Amino acid sequence: MIELEGLTKRYGEKVAVNNLTFTVRPGIVTGFLGPNGAGKSTTMRMLLGLDNPTAGDVRIDGKRYAQLKDPLKYIGALLDAKAMHGGRSAFNHLLCLAQSNGIPRARVHEVLDTVGLTAVARKKAKGFSLGMGQRLGIAGALLGDPEILMFDEPVNGLDPEGIHWIRNLMKSLASQGRTVFVSSHLMSEMALTADHLVVIGQGRLLADMSMADFIRQNSRSYVRLRSPQRERLLDVLHQAGITVVEAGNGTLEVDGTGAERVGELAAQHQLVLHELSPQQASLEEAFMQLTAESVEYHAHADHQGPGDAAPGRAPSGGPPPGQRPGQGWGSGWQQPRKGD
């Protein structure tokens, strides 16, 4: 179990991590999601006692990192695949880590086997591909057979096979009852591996909830419409009390009403439709919407930026303002997790 309590890190004026409080529990994969520069790596470094927090506290099984005797037996981490001396062989890299924590030499052979590097154990790490380096880093994390594992963007730059391997590894570690904490800047990646989600943006906690809840709250379904008789269609829908959003390029989007009802209404009023299609907003969109305000550098307003891609458009023709879907379907995220 990892517990963060008001964890804060300031680099000069810049607040990289801002008052983070959450708990990472055993038995599940907890995804740590945030755009680049959100403060994920900084948080993880503080967790390992590498960086000193400006304020707040972090505990591993109730203890400070520096209080852990032989810490590799409690928590194994992959921060950066290149955090090793390239001139050292894979075997010696792991051996020196094992010796420092009183881990038997035989365990080095075991983890090399687990990650599939036995054949290159005597080769220097600088000749390794990114994927092999990543595997060696993971071997180091597994060395002490720890109950807690932490991976910082483990699939970055890997080929599909490597990505598949890492996903399965994380799931199997969690199913053994271990605490697995993994960061990513990709929602799609988290959707495939994580059981629980912690989302941060600009160092601040944005969401802390189960993946199931996140999907339920964020799989917004809507109906997309195009019609040459756009103005009349808007009137008709308006009169029927249906909220419509203009989505640009002449398309309209309808929330909370099925395609059948919209189609029937159009038929009743003899309106021509060029498109009537049920749509599902992706989790990726939901994530971008959630972090839109906290993305460090927006693309210039003229270009397509993260904010533009998210479905936050001006309402039109819909009755009460404030019922914009862009607000409606996102508001639940910021609420703290129940049962904490």
Add this chain to the structure above:
Amino acid sequence: MAATQVLRSEWTKIRSVSSTIWTLGLAAVVTIALGLLISILSKNDYDNLSREDKITFDPTFISFAGMSLGQLAMIVFGVLVVSNEYSTGMIRTSLAAVPQRATFLFSKIAVATVLAFVVGLATSFISFFVGQAMLGEYKAQIGDPGVLRAVIGGGLYMTLIAMFSMGVAAMLRSPMLSLGILMPFFFLISNILGNVSATKKVGRFLPDQAGSKIMQVKTPFDDDTPYGPWGGLGIMVAWTAVAVIGGYVLLKKRDA
């Protein structure tokens, strides 16, 4: 965290990178070879020396002449042992495994220092015997007064140079910055400061100027150095202690 575990780990680290072999190997070869060459030249030149210079002719010290160059390889050894951790990113892996930063740094320095001492002492003895063999009739014997002290002192000098470099590298982290400061300093600047009369009084308190006194058996005529061989070594030890403690203080409070 048992210190013996960390010592064993640091020994694995140091023996498993090639820079250890080539830096220490170069330190030994350069020191011995240059000492040999200068011993031959000194013997051939002996007849041209003044009467005073003949009296203070110091065959022991001459056989150590190669150290002025060989120490540069020792500096590279000391710098790389520490700064390799930073330049490769290994430091984060290392400190995650050993969060007690004092245990980490002092174990690393201890292992590297023992290794530097073994190599330094062997180099010093070999330089002495090879040099004396070249000096023929002017040679010193290991049993002569002060000679054994000078030969062991040569090993200590090389060890302290390496250790001082480790401390500086722990403070500066970057290998290029550390080498860029230490190499010209010990090869040029310190020599200039120690030999130009205007700066001599200060210059001779620099680590290498003071430390090399331990290798002298005979004192030059006009020498008014206010410390003896062990006093000089003591000054070098003090410099080394300051560098290592400085390295520790910075490591302790810095983000890794």
